[in-house]
Amino acid sequence: MTPYWEDEAEEDGANTMVRPYTITRGRTAPERDDFSLITVLTTAQDPRDEHGAPVRPGRLQPEHRMILERCHRPAAVAEVASDLGLPVSVTKILLADLVAQGLLLARAPLSVARVAGGADMGLLAAVRDGLRRL
Amino acid sequence: MTSSQTAPAAVKILIAGGFGVGKTTMVGAVSEVAPLRTEEYLTKASIGVDDLAGVGQKDTTTVALDFGRITVSSGLVVYLFGTPGQERFWFMWNDLVNGALGGVVIADTRRLETSFASIDFYESRDIPFVVAINCFHGHNTRTPDEIRAALDLDPHVPLLIGDVRERPFGRDVLLALVDHLMSLPAATG
Numbered sequence: 001m002t003p004y005w006e007d008e009a010e011e012d013g014a015n016t017m018v019r020p021y022t023i024t025r026g027r028t029a030p031e032r033d034d035f036s037l038i039t040v041l042t043t044a045q046d047p048r049d050e051h052g053a054p055v056r057p058g059r060l061q062p063e064h065r066m067i068l069e070r071c072h073r074p075a076a077v078a079e080v081a082s083d084l085g086l087p088v089s090v091t092k093i094l095l096a097d098l099v100a101q102g103l104l105l106a107r108a109p110l111s112v113a114r115v116a117g118g119a120d121m122g123l124l125a126a127v128r129d130g131l132r133r134l
Numbered sequence: 135m136t137s138s139q140t141a142p143a144a145v146k147i148l149i150a151g152g153f154g155v156g157k158t159t160m161v162g163a164v165s166e167v168a169p170l171r172t173e174e175y176l177t178k179a180s181i182g183v184d185d186l187a188g189v190g191q192k193d194t195t196t197v198a199l200d201f202g203r204i205t206v207s208s209g210l211v212v213y214l215f216g217t218p219g220q221e222r223f224w225f226m227w228n229d230l231v232n233g234a235l236g237g238v239v240i241a242d243t244r245r246l247e248t249s250f251a252s253i254d255f256y257e258s259r260d261i262p263f264v265v266a267i268n269c270f271h272g273h274n275t276r277t278p279d280e281i282r283a284a285l286d287l288d289p290h291v292p293l294l295i296g297d298v299r300e301r302p303f304g305r306d307v308l309l310a311l312v313d314h315l316m317s318l319p320a321a322t323g
Contacts, residue, residue, distance in 0.1 A: 037229055038144040038213050074141040076213060078201055082170040087196070088229070089175055107141040112235045119145070119235055119315060123210075127145070127235070128312045130206025134164055134305040 020090045023063055028089075030096035037078040037088065040107040041095060043071040047102045055102045063094050068103060142205075146213040147308065148231065150255065151240035152248025156268045157216035158200040160240060160298035164305055165202020165214060173198045176227060199230070217252075231255075236311045237263035240298060243276045246284050253285060262315055264292040266307045270299070290314075 021028055047055035060068075063084060070083055081091035098104035112119040149157045162169045173196050197218045204212045215230060237256045241249035249265075256263040267274065267281060276284075278293055287293065292310040296303035 036233060037215070038146050038233075040141040040144050040211075042141045076144055076203075076211075078172050078213065078215075079170060079203075082172040082201075087173045087175050105141065107143070109144050109146070109233050112145055112233060121316065123145070124312055124316050126210055127206055127212060128309060128316075130204060130210070130212070131305055131308050131312065134204065134301060 020086055023061065023086070024090055024093040027093055030093045034108065035077050035092045035095060035106065036109055038076045038109045040074050040076050040109075041067070041071045041080060041099075042074045042105045042107070043068045044103055044105055049102065057103060058101060061094075064098060067094060067098060071104060074107075140209075142207075142209050142211045144211050144213060145235045146215055146233070147311065148215050148217055148234050148237040148261070149240065150217045150237055150249075150252035150263075152242070152245065152252075155240045155242050155248065156270075156298040157240055160238070160266070160268075160304050160307070161200055161202040161214045161216045163299055163301045163303075164204060164308065166204055167202060169200040169202050169216070171198055171200050174227065174229075197227070231259060231261065234261055236315050237261050238307055238311060239263055239265045240268050241265060241281075241285070242268055243274050243281060246281065249285065253287070262311070262318060264294065264307060264311045264314055266298060266303075267293065267295040268298045269295060270297060290317075 044055075049055050063086070066084060067080055070080060075083075077088065077091060077095065080095065081088045084091060086094075095104060095106070099106050110119070110123060112123070149160055151157050158169050175194055175196055199218050200216045202214045204214070206212055212235075217230065218227075237252075239249050239252045239256070253263070253265075255261075265281075265285065265287060274295060278295065281287075282289075282293060292314050294303070294307050294310055296306070298304060298307075
């Protein structure tokens with residue numbers, strides 16, 4: 001099967017390509033755009049598809065494997081990007097590949113926006129207790 | 135081992151201030167790991183960080199930010215992001231500021247004007263914040279009231295004076311922010 005992105009790769013123009021986007025095969029946006037800097041990623045322990053069969057990973061690049069290795073311990077998007085030495089936007093594309101395959105689990109940050117009512121008191125109390133131990 | 139398989143919840147606090155005022159220093163003082171650095175591409179023509187189509191034509195810049203983490207419990211991690219020194223960059227970086235619990239402005243009394251942009255930014259985004267006056271070597275010649283007046287701070291915004299290199303001061307600044315957040319009325323209604 002030809003990966004869908006290979007259709008577009010040649011049009012990008014090698015001269016203007018920002019080098020890290022070669023890792024993403026020329027893609028400049030992730031499949032899903034709901035990752036934030038502090039979305040927490042965890043490598044799936046025993047990934048299964050919807051039929052309960054073990055997931056057979058598709059084509060993985062070295063960077064994908066590095067992410068899966070790294071995220072055995074949960075890590076935020078910013079931490080993964082830092083460890084890989086890649087810009088955040090490039091990292092998000094690779095992360096989205098793995099989440100789409102069920103190999104990586106993503107946890108969105110807690111909602112604390114003031115417009116949505118702000119952080120709840122239980123969360124703030126937990127943060128305060130943790131800070132006091134510093 | 136099993137607990138490490140469950141992703142903790144994450145929140146973030148922003149550390150802003152003018153160039154060289156001590157943002158990364160404060161992150162390092164309270165973080166459980168040495169400050170990490172990450173980079174992002176931003177285009178001046180675009181607000182969304184993911185919209186880099188046509189990257190060759192647009193004026194693209196790379197900005198770096200330093201960050202650290204504080205594990206509050208097995209289920210909760212606080213990330214501290216030192217914002218890029220030049221505010222014109224982080225104005226464009228929605229992902230950095232969206233969903234922040236709150237912010238810190240670090241200021242230096244010898245050049246308070248460098249913190250105006252950070253204060254304006256938090257106020258315009260409705261992000262609660264505290265102000266930390268960084269006094270390396272106890273170098274502060276102004277009273278808190280003078281500083282408040284110079285920064286045109288609302289009376290309810292906490293102001294602390296200390297040395298951001300020292301963990302106890304950094305901790306107190308963050309605690310003041312959390313207390314401030316707890317004192318605020320819910321924004322809805």
